Each structure stands twice: as structure tokens, then as C-alpha cells.
Amino acid sequence: MPIRRTEAIILKTMKMGETSSLLTLYAREAGLLKLVAKGARKLKSRYGGLLQPLYVIEVIYYDKETRDLQFLSQASLVWAPRQAQSDIDRLGLCLACCEMILRLENEGHGNPAAYGLLRATLETFDQAETNIRPLFLAFQARLLELLGFSPGMNHCFHCQKQTIREGRYDFINGRLYCQSCMSLALQGQAVSQDMIDAYRELVRLPLSSVIKKAFPKGAIAGVYHFLHDFFRYHLEEVRQLNAIDVLKKLKTMQGEFSQV
Numbered sequence: 121m122p123i124r125r126t127e128a129i130i131l132k133t134m135k136m137g138e139t140s141s142l143l144t145l146y147a148r149e150a151g152l153l154k155l156v157a158k159g160a161r162k163l164k165s166r167y168g169g170l171l172q173p174l175y176v177i178e179v180i181y182y183d184k185e186t187r188d189l190q191f192l193s194q195a196s197l198v199w200a201p202r203q204a205q206s207d208i209d210r211l212g213l214c215l216a217c218c219e220m221i222l223r224l225e226n227e228g229h230g231n232p233a234a235y236g237l238l239r240a241t242l243e244t245f246d247q248a249e250t251n252i253r254p255l256f257l258a259f260q261a262r263l264l265e266l267l268g269f270s271p272g273m274n275h276c277f278h279c280q281k282q283t284i285r286e287g288r289y290d291f292i293n294g295r296l297y298c299q300s301c302m303s304l305a306l307q308g309q310a311v312s313q314d315m316i317d318a319y320r321e322l323v324r325l326p327l328s329s330v331i332k333k334a335f336p337k338g339a340i341a342g343v344y345h346f347l348h349d350f351f352r353y354h355l356e357e358v359r360q361l362n363a364i365d366v367l368k369k370l371k372t373m374q375g376e377f378s379q380v
């Protein structure tokens with residue numbers, strides 16, 4: 121039975137039996153991974169408080185292919201959030217990022233780039249003093265690119281022109297059209313230059329700059345609605361994230377979110 125060692129982010133934990141936990145991890149090389157942590161909920165567990173969502177740990181586990189669930193052997197802390205655990209907005213958005221990975225990734229496929237994105241995003245959430253909603257949108261837009269669902273926002277689908285003052289987005293086919301070509305789109309919605317520019321910056325800028333940048337008023341709301349519609353048409357599974365629902369119920373965030 122091979123013993124494996126990997127760095128992984130804890131996406132969620134579930135109670136299992138009397139004293140154990142079932143961990144859903146996003147591992148750097150192995151992708152989604154479920155591990156049973158025996159005795160993790162005992163008062164004097166050898167894992168201490170280590171097995172919590174958003175924590176980055178190094179794990180050693182036994183990998184037996186004939187078994188559905190693998191068993192955790194050892195865990196050590198690599199990184200733990202500080203602010204995200206005490207701030208409900210941040211916590212909700214971090215958990216929503218984890219949930220998107222859970223819904224969009226398949227077990228058994230590693231994606232080190234998406235792993236790096238989630239890890240960097242969680243760390244940036246912890247450092248951010250402002251702009252946590254743009255950061256959440258940056259995560260979503262980048263994840264789409266990394267998982268092969270790019271909405272094609274870099275240029276006009278037809279003439280390839282990059283500068284688009286007024287455009288139209290065909291959600292059914294996932295195509296952006298510039299002003300000169302927009303008659304070719306059989307249907308779609310108007311998209312503004314501010315929104316397109318903000319979208320591109322959310323994908324391109326370092327995350328540490330995303331949390332500092334002053335985006336034009338309305339541009340971030342535009343990206344929020346764009347991504348919401350894109351998910352509705354193409355990725356139904358992430359349209360309504362539980363973590364966001366929970367947040368809305370918990371806080372006055374509903375008003376803020378509908379205006380983001």
C-alpha cells in the first residue's frame with residue numbers, strides 16, 4: 121500500500137461515526153481527495169485543531185486503490201487563516217471559493233494551477249483590507265480560464281479586435297462581439313467597456329493589486345452580473361453557492377450583494 125505525501129487545502133469536514141472526521145481536500149498533485157481522519161474528534165486528538173476548512177496542511181496518507189476512502193496517517197500545518205475565521209464576509213467568500221472547486225473539479229485529476237489559485241486567493245483574502253468582493257470575482261474568472269471554460273473576453277469573437285467600447289455578449293454561445301460586429305450576435309446582452317476592462321484586470325493583475333485597485337463605479341457590479349449569467353447558462357452547478365446563501369441569511373449582505 122503506497123504511502124503518499126502532499127500539500128492540501130481542507131475544503132470541508134464532516135462528522136463520521138463517533139469520533140472520526142471525513143475530510144474533503146484539494147491536494148496540489150492529486151486534486152480532490154477524501155480522507156478519513158480516525159479519532160479526529162476525540163477530545164485529545166493528535167491532530168489538535170488542525171483539521172478545519174481553509175487550513176493548508178501537509179498530509180501523509182495510505183493510498184489503496186481498491187478502497188473508496190483513504191486514511192489519513194499524519195498531518196502538519198502549512199498555513200492557517202487569521203482574519204478569515206473571525207470575519208463572516210471573508211469566511212463566507214473563502215468557503216464559496218472552496219465550494220466552486222468542489223463542484224467543478226472531478227476526483228482523481230490534479231490541477232496544480234487551480235490549486236495554486238485557490239491557495240493564493242485564500243492568502244490574499246486574509247491580507248485584504250478592502251475589495252474582498254472583487255477578489256472573489258477574480259478567483260471565479262481565473263478559475264474559469266484554468267478549467268477550460270473561458271468566456272472569451274479578450275477580443276471580439278468575429279474580428280478579434282481587443283478594444284471594445286460597446287459590445288454585446290452572446291451568453292448561449294459564450295461569445296463577445298464588438299460594436300461593428302454586434303449585428304452578428306443573434307441574441308445577447310449589452311456589455312460596457314468598463315465592465316470588459318475590469319474583467320480583464322481581474323484576470324490579469326496580481327491578486328495583491330486586485331485588493332488595492334479602485335475600479336470604476338459600476339464595473340464590479342457589471343462583472344458580478346456577467347459571471348452570474350455566464351454560470352447560469354454554462355455551469356448550473358455553481359450558480360447558487362451554498363456558502364453565499366448562508367452568508368445572505370446570516371448578514372445584511374443581501375443588499376450589498378445585489379448591488380455588488
Ligand SMILES: [Zn+2]
Pocket residue numbers: 276277278279280281297298299300301
Ligand atoms: Zn468585431
